[in-house]
Amino acid sequence: MFKESNMNLKETYPETVRELKDNFSNPELPKPVIELSELEKLCEGDLILEGLLSEVVDYCERYTETVAQYQEFDSRENTRENQEEKAKFDKEKRVVHNATIDSINILARALIKSGKNGQWIESLHGSTGSRATYATFALRTTYQRLIEMEVLENGKEDNGQI
Amino acid sequence: MEKKITDKSEQQERRRLIFEYVRLVIVNARKNLGVIKPSQYMKDIQKKLGLSHEKIILEAANNVTM
Numbered sequence: 001m002f003k004e005s006n007m008n009l010k011e012t013y014p015e016t017v018r019e020l021k022d023n024f025s026n027p028e029l030p031k032p033v034i035e036l037s038e039l040e041k042l043c044e045g046d047l048i049l050e051g052l053l054s055e056v057v058d059y060c061e062r063y064t065e066t067v068a069q070y071q072e073f074d075s076r077e078n079t080r081e082n083q084e085e086k087a088k089f090d091k092e093k094r095v096v097h098n099a100t101i102d103s104i105n106i107l108a109r110a111l112i113k114s115g116k117n118g119q120w121i122e123s124l125h126g127s128t129g130s131r132a133t134y135a136t137f138a139l140r141t142t143y144q145r146l147i148e149m150e151v152l153e154n155g156k157e158d159n160g161q162i
Numbered sequence: 163m164e165k166k167i168t169d170k171s172e173q174q175e176r177r178r179l180i181f182e183y184v185r186l187v188i189v190n191a192r193k194n195l196g197v198i199k200p201s202q203y204m205k206d207i208q209k210k211l212g213l214s215h216e217k218i219i220l221e222a223a224n225n226v227t228m
Binding site: 068075 | 174177178181185187188189191192196197198200216220223224226
């Protein structure tokens with residue numbers, strides 16, 4: 001009886017059910033080990049630190065871009081051609097990932113050297129850390145930025161796809 | 163059985179669109195110096211998914227595999 005009424009609800013109000021499902025599956029944005037706003041505060045007023053942070057942000061963004069592209073490859077048909085293309089792209093992704101890891105490590109080292117909090121790096125490369133923890137940091141930092149960015153709904157539109 | 167296959171391909175397409183949107187947003191923000199000016203294509207993706215900009219990013223953040 002209960003199952004039946006659930007099905008009816010889904011059929012009668014498909015939009016509402018989908019909306020509720022969307023809200024429940026994404027309660028909030030997962031946060032990085034240290035938030036960008038906190039890093040900005042730590043680097044404020046120091047040109048070198050600000051430059052290093054800007055590089056971290058750029059690399060995190062580039063890494064997220066390659067991961068997004070990779071997910072697109074994943075959802076393609078499993079043909080030989082697609083597999084080869086994916087393998088080739090995987091190498092590119094690895095290079096960007098390495099550069100992202102380096103930029104994060106350099107920033108943390110520079111923060112520690114200037115007597116500021118850079119201990120958060122321990123949770124990225126410490127005993128529990130790995131390439132994946134750096135990747136998570138990069139993705140979460142970028143997603144947070146993308147959500148906070150100003151979206152000009154009525155701005156001048158581009159004619160192209162982007 | 164057929165329904166299941168359709169659902170799977172629909173899910174795959176949805177996932178593809180979510181990450182295509184993320185990629186486009188990054189390129190768009192870079193081009194517009196940190197501000198997003200959604201193109202018609204990006205708006206069409208939002209419409210197809212039935213999700214706002216924020217919801218698409220949340221969806222991507224919660225469903226990404228590395």
